[in-house]
Amino acid sequence: MKSVLVIGMGRFGKHLARKMTELGNDVMIVDKEESIMEELAPNFTDAHIGDCTNIAVLSSLGISNFDICFVAIGSNFQASLEITSLLKELGAKYVVSKASRDIQAKFLLRNGADEVVYPEREMAEKVAIRHNVKNIFDFIELTPEFAIFELPIWESWIGKSIAYVDIRKKFHINILAIKNGNDLQPLPGSDYIFTPNDHVVVIGKSKDIYKLNSRY
Numbered sequence: 001m002k003s004v005l006v007i008g009m010g011r012f013g014k015h016l017a018r019k020m021t022e023l024g025n026d027v028m029i030v031d032k033e034e035s036i037m038e039e040l041a042p043n044f045t046d047a048h049i050g051d052c053t054n055i056a057v058l059s060s061l062g063i064s065n066f067d068i069c070f071v072a073i074g075s076n077f078q079a080s081l082e083i084t085s086l087l088k089e090l091g092a093k094y095v096v097s098k099a100s101r102d103i104q105a106k107f108l109l110r111n112g113a114d115e116v117v118y119p120e121r122e123m124a125e126k127v128a129i130r131h132n133v134k135n136i137f138d139f140i141e142l143t144p145e146f147a148i149f150e151l152p153i154w155e156s157w158i159g160k161s162i163a164y165v166d167i168r169k170k171f172h173i174n175i176l177a178i179k180n181g182n183d184l185q186p187l188p189g190s191d192y193i194f195t196p197n198d199h200v201v202v203i204g205k206s207k208d209i210y211k212l213n214s215r216y
Contacts, residue, residue, distance in 0.1 A: 001026060002020075002025045002067040002068060003026045003028075003066045003067050003068075004017075004020050004025045004026065004027045004066060004067065004068050004069075004070070005026070005027075005028050005030070005061065005063070005066045005068070005069045005070065005085050006020070006027060006028070006029050006030070006070045006072055006123065007030045007052050007069070007070065007071050007072060007073065008029070008030075008031060008070075008072035008073035008080075008096060008098075009029060009030075009031040009033070009036050009037070009072075010072060010073070010074050010075065012072050012074060012098060012119050013029070013070070013072030013073075014040065015042065016072055017029050017040075018043070020025035020109070021043075021044065023168050026045075026046075027044060027045075027046065028044075028046040028047070028048065028061065028066075028095065029044050029046070029047050029048070029051075030047075030048045030050055030052055030061070031049065031129060032049065032050060032052070033049075034049050035040050035044060037049045040204040042176040048061065052079075052083045052086070053078070053079050053082045053083060053086070055062075055086050055089075055090070058083070058086050058087065058090055059090060063087055063090040063091055063092050064090065064092070064093070065093035065132060066092065066093065067094065068091060068093070068094050068095075068096060069087050069092045069094070069095050069096070070095075070096050070097075070098075071083050071084050071087070071095065071096070071097040073098065073114075073144075073157050074098055076151050077104055078101075080097060080098065080104075080108070081107055081111055082088040084097045084108055084111050084112045084113050085111040085112045087112060088111075088112030089112075092112075094114045094115070095113050095114050095115075096110055096113070096114065096115045096116070096117060096148050097115075097116055097117075098116075098117055098118075098119060099116045099117070099118055100118065100120060100121070104116075107116075125141075126139065132139060135151055135152050135213055136149060136150070136151060136213070137150040137151065137152070137199060138150040141206075142203075143188070145205055145206065146203065146204065146205055146206065147203070147204075147209070148176065148200055148202070148203045148204045149201070149203075150179065150199050150200070150201050150203065150214075151199060151200055151202060151209070151213065152198075152199050152200075153199065153200055154196045157194040157198075158194050158195065158196055159193060159194065159199060160193065160194055160212060161190065161191055161192060161193050161194075162188060162189070162191070162192050162194075163191065165188040165194070167202070167212060168213055170203065170209060171204070171211060171212045172204055172207050172208050173202050173203070173207075173208055173209060173212060173213075174202065174203050175201070175202055176199060176201045176202060177186065177199075177200075178192060178194075178198055178199070178201075179198070179199040179201060180195070180197055180198050180199070181197070184201075188215055
């Protein structure tokens with residue numbers, strides 16, 4: 001369990017705080033809008049109203065006690081920049097700040113952010129890839145070159161083994177798991193026989209996975 005501070009309760013901040021709580025972390029949320037905090041307070045054990053551009057407000061939160069501080073402000077970049085800088089001054093261990101443009105990321109990193117995220121851009125790219133190519137259910141980009149994809153198996157694979165299909169040799173792609181509904185079988189053996197409704201979770205170069213997809 002980690003101790004987490006989320007500053008800014010816009011859409012991103014709300015979803016982030018809820019998910020971090022679901023994952024078993026100790027989460028404190030902060031926003032300067034009283035109406036927003038009144039709505040969210042019943043769902044969190046630790047909720048505070050305050051303007052975090054005020055160093056006194058941040059100091060009162062005990063910043064050095066948090067494992068991660070998220071600056072999830074999207075509508076006011078100046079405030080996001082100030083809060084990021086103040087968090088580091090107050091001894092924050094790790095600061096993750098939200099940005100919408102590369103120039104914002106540069107300023108945030110120079111002023112104390114350990115990491116910058118682009119939630120809108122990342123979601124847009126994910127949606128675009130899923131809908132640009134048929135049969136992609138999900139993917140995680142590891143680098144600009146490599147990614148993990150969830151794909152359905154092709155009809156011609158049913159009843160055949162992983163060794164027989166041999167996408168590792170033909171396409172330089174490794175199968176990490178077999179997924180069927182809510183069941184997941186990690187690192188299946190080469191003798192695994194594909195069944196209807198199987199999906200494969202594969203890792204490889206994105207271009208090779210697209211080539212596999214277009215081939216079948």
